Amino acid sequence: xxxxxxxxxxxxxxxxxAIVRLSGxxxxxxxxxxxxxxxxxxxxxxxxxxxxxxxxxxxxxDQVLLTLMPSGRSYTGExxxxxxxxxxxxxxxxxLTLLFALGAAVAPPGEFTKRAYLNGRLDLTQAEAVASLxxxxxxxxxxxxxAQLAGGLSDFINKMLTSISRLLAAVEVxxxxxxxxxxxxSQTEMLGPLAELGKxxxxxxxxYQRGRILQAGxxxxxAGRPNVGKSSLLNALLxxxxxxxxxxxxxxRDVISAPLEIAGIKxxxxxxxxxxxxQAELEAxxxxxxxxxxxxxxxxxxxxxxxxxxxxxxxxxxxxIKDKPHLLLLNKDDLEPLFTEAQLQERFSYQGPVLRxxxxxxxxxxxxxxxxxxxxxxxxxxVFSDSVMISQQRHFDLLSKVSENLGRAVVLAAEAEPLLDxxxxxxxxxxxxxxxxxxxxxxxxxxxxxxxxxQFCVGK
Ligand SMILES: Nc1nc2c(ncn2[C@@H]2O[C@H](COP(=O)(O)OP(=O)(O)O)[C@@H](O)[C@H]2O)c(=O)[nH]1
Ligand SMILES: [Mg+2]
Numbered sequence: 352x353x354x355x356x357x358x359x360x361x362x363x364x365x366x367x368x369a370i371v372r373l374s375g376x377x378x379x380x381x382x383x384x385x386x387x388x389x390x391x392x393x394x395x396x397x398x399x400x401x402x403x404x405x406x407x408x409x410x411x412x413d414q415v416l417l418t419l420m421p422s423g424r425s426y427t428g429e430x431x432x433x434x435x436x437x438x439x440x441x442x443x444x445x446x447l448t449l450l451f452a453l454g455a456a457v458a459p460p461g462e463f464t465k466r467a468y469l470n471g472r473l474d475l476t477q478a479e480a481v482a483s484l485x486x487x488x489x490x491x492x493x494x495x496x497x498a499q500l501a502g503g504l505s506d507f508i509n510k511m512l513t514s515i516s517r518l519l520a521a522v523e524v525x526x527x528x529x530x531x532x533x534x535x536x537s538q539t540e541m542l543g544p545l546a547e548l549g550k551x552x553x554x555x556x557x558x559y560q561r562g563r564i565l566q567a568g569x570x571x572x573x574a575g576r577p578n579v580g581k582s583s584l585l586n587a588l589l590x591x592x593x594x595x596x597x598x599x600x601x602x603x604r605d606v607i608s609a610p611l612e613i614a615g616i617k618x619x620x621x622x623x624x625x626x627x628x629x630q631a632e633l634e635a636x637x638x639x640x641x642x643x644x645x646x647x648x649x650x651x652x653x654x655x656x657x658x659x660x661x662x663x664x665x666x667x668x669x670x671x672i673k674d675k676p677h678l679l680l681l682n683k684d685d686l687e688p689l690f691t692e693a694q695l696q697e698r699f700s701y702q703g704p705v706l707r708x709x710x711x712x713x714x715x716x717x718x719x720x721x722x723x724x725x726x727x728x729x730x731x732x733x734v735f736s737d738s739v740m741i742s743q744q745r746h747f748d749l750l751s752k753v754s755e756n757l758g759r760a761v762v763l764a765a766e767a768e769p770l771l772d773x774x775x776x777x778x779x780x781x782x783x784x785x786x787x788x789x790x791x792x793x794x795x796x797x798x799x800x801x802x803x804x805x806q807f808c809v810g811k
Contacts, residue, residue, distance in 0.1 A: 353429070355381060356462055357455035359443055360810035366438035371446050372810065373434075373455055374427040374463055379419055381453045382432045385446075386417050395421050403434060403446055412449070413442045427463050428470030461807030465800060468790060475790025475803065476504045479743055482806050483566055488610070489617035491565040491732070495742060504746075505789050507739040511551055512785050514544055519778040526771045541764040541774075548781075549757045555741050556750050561732045562742030564649065568617030569731075571724065572644050574672065575654035576664055577601055577625030577634075580682040584654060584708060585609070585622040587717045594622045601630055604637035606644050614725040616732070621648075626671075627664045642671075650727055651677040652720070654708075658686035661698060669699045676731075678723050682708045745803075749784045756780045 355375025361368070373381060383389055384406050390399055398418050402411040416435040425431040436443055451457065461482075468478045480499035487493040498504075518541060573581040582594035582603050594607045601624070608621040623644055624637030645651060651672045655665070679695060684707055692705040706723040709716035741747060760777040763769050786792035793799050 353466065354456040355454065356458035357381075357447060357450040358458035358462070358810035359447060360433075360463075361438070361443075363443075364440055368435050369438045369443040371434040371436065371443060371450070372463065373432045373450065374425070374429045374458075374466060375455075376430060377454060378430045378432045381450060381455055382417060382419070382434065384453055385449055386415070386434075393419055395419050395424070398435075403436060403449075405449060406453075412445055413437055415446075426472065427466040428472045429466060458809060459804075460809050461804030461811060462809075464807055464811055465804045468800075474502075474505050476508070476746070476788060477502060478790070479745075479803060481811070483742070485808075485811065487566070489568060489612055490615035492568070492617060495562065495565045495740070498739075499742075503739050504741065507551070507555070508785055508788050511548055512782065514548060515778055515782050515785065518544055519775065519782060522771055522775045522778060526775065529771065538764060538769075542761065545757060545761050545764060549754070549761070552750055552754050552757060555739070556747065556754060558738070558740030559742070559747045562740040564616060564728065564732055565740075566742040568619060569649035569728065570619050570621065570647055571650045571652060572621045572623060572648040573652050573654060574623055574641065574645060574668070575625060575680075576627045576656070576659075576668065579625065579654045579656040579659075580708070581625065581654050582607075582622050584652075584680070584682065584717070584720070585620060587708070588620060588720065601625070601634040601637070604633055604640075606640055613721060614728045616728050618724070626668050645672060645675070648675060650724070651675055652680050652724075653677055654680045654682050655695065656683045656686075657681050657688040657690065658683050660689045661695075666698075669701075673699070676727065678703060678727060679705045680708055680720060681705050684709050746788055749788050753781050753784045756784070 353375055355373060355377040357371060357373045360370045360372045379393075385403055386399070386401055387404055388401055393399070396418060398416045400414070400416055403413050403415045404411045413436045415437075418433045418435075420426075420431040420433075422428065422430045434446060436446055464473070464478050464481055467473045468475060473481070477500050480496050483496035484493065484500060487496050521540065573585055575581055577600040578598070582596045585594050585607065586592055586596065589609050589611060593609055595602055603622055603624050606621050606623050608619050611618045611620050621644055623641035624634065626638055626641055629635035629638055653669070653672060655661070679699075679701060681692060681695065692707075695701070695705055704723060706719045708720055741750065756777045760774060760781070763774040763777065783792060787794075787799070790799075
């Protein structure tokens, strides 16, 4: 059914080695024409040292290692061959060109993993985990992706599916029997499992925020009035001179972002233009940009200069961010204080900690700030950290639909004389959405597979 595909599976450019992969019915036949010496009866999963050569000119192209994998026991589930050549851009391209000349087709992005899914080697959540694993940028991201790849989420969804299929079968039997002899319907047998499914579904939906943070990281934004020391803090947290620091108010205009890892979580730290009364047009543009950034922040660090009295701008600023996750930071602790931590907390009715940046200007001690961010992250991610979670928007959307159908199913099932056909329809829908998560069934017209596999690179 499928043509044999070939692609470079390592990044283009020069490196130690490059790996060219082939998958499909003709994979072994094609490499037999370009690898020598061809073993008499080749073993699978054995690495053969030899030469990749051009069958027309008979000239050797590269010294390579070749391994063959049989269908049913390879990543894609098809016959596969891997050619480990020297990591040059030219030789690997030449090898690919010769494979294409012998009939291999160019592999679209994600095609190997797509075939693995279509051949039942992975389900859709596991295929998505492969993409997450490749893109992981932190310890937590890696752990989350590996758990999903191992099938943690698939198992959980499959258990929900077993339960829903059982209920559906019971309702359908009931529909048949009612038509004949009017057998009594057992509500408790229906409502108990439905409630349990609802709990599981909400557990997964609740885990989305945590799953996103673990896998994709969190955006942390420094905000505050001009000149309080935001840029100094960014530099201190990054331990490098990244942002311009000056006594001139309005120095920072554009948003400066840089990656950082705290408590195993990937952080994108951003410094913004201070919010207040803009002195010039450019400063006003910077402030507008800050506001947009604040909307997307996963955590806002609101910085105060303890040597300057609090005023209306501070109240305005606080009102703006108070519904977002935030921490208060007190800076310039080497200067005479005009207010205390307690006064700050009282003014804004803020229950959280006030983190002191001790001499941020000289990068001396920002441990309180780092610890504060770390405990915030832990409070967001630690709960049930060993349980199954979701981190993909697609899963969240499907489970939201499941949750709606479950709500309606419970109402229908609780009726004194339930409308069994309608209940069956809700259960069908739930089953369909759950099957779409693992990819066992889905609406082909939605182009789901194209969307999922286009996130991959060529050769994966
Ligand atoms: N005395 C003192 N000055 C600081 C401290 N942190 C920053 N500054 C100074 O405050 C001014 C404004 O700092 P900057 O980081 O540019 O503030 P931003 O406008 O909030 O980004 C600069 O002159 C800094 O050197 C501090 O802890 N103590
Ligand atoms: Mg600044």
